[in-house]
Amino acid sequence: MGSGSQPHLLGDTVPPVKLTRVLLLSVLVRKEMASSPGSWFSSCLITLVILQMPAHLSGDVSKFHLAPLGATAELLCPLSLWPVSMPMQIRWLRPSQSQRSQTVHVFRDGKDRDEDLIPEYKGRTTLVRDIQEGKVTLQIRNVTLEDRGPYQCQIQVGNLSREGTVTLQVAG
Numbered sequence: 001m002g003s004g005s006q007p008h009l010l011g012d013t014v015p016p017v018k019l020t021r022v023l024l025l026s027v028l029v030r031k032e033m034a035s036s037p038g039s040w041f042s043s044c045l046i047t048l049v050i051l052q053m054p055a056h057l058s059g060d061v062s063k064f065h066l067a068p069l070g071a072t073a074e075l076l077c078p079l080s081l082w083p084v085s086m087p088m089q090i091r092w093l094r095p096s097q098s099q100r101s102q103t104v105h106v107f108r109d110g111k112d113r114d115e116d117l118i119p120e121y122k123g124r125t126t127l128v129r130d131i132q133e134g135k136v137t138l139q140i141r142n143v144t145l146e147d148r149g150p151y152q153c154q155i156q157v158g159n160l161s162r163e164g165t166v167t168l169q170v171a172g
Helices: 016-035 041-052
Strands: 062-068 074-077 088-094 104-107 112-115 125-130 135-140 151-158 158-169
Touching: 062 074, 074 158, 088 125, 104 125, 104 135, 135 151
Parallel strands: 062 158
Antiparallel strands: 074 135, 088 104, 088 151, 104 112, 125 135, 151 158
């Protein structure tokens, strides 16, 4: 499972864009050091510039997670929560090609909400928020093969909204 598109057992993979940046970085550093051995500073500068490049030009962050059939999947939202003093809304959705996205879990005004949820997920999801770490995790109990696929995490504070995508792979 060394490919950037395959799930890693611990839940995260190295995105293909990051691998591209690392390869580009190593080629540039080698070329720079071969042309002038005393250019350590410029090699470091190239490294910093490449590592600061955005990993996803669309602004959408993607991750893969693997869960055994029948177990509890923990989908970590690839966005970090920024310090918030206003009410916040967190939505987890199942994006769909043929219809509008379907809601898996909603947290709004400090409470989990049941409105407009996909029936297959009612009673099977829990939202775990770690404000100090800035993390939001969706837990899905009793994972089935039908749960495989992309999930979208949307975080909204006031008029600001960000989203990221997580792909669940089910083993079994």
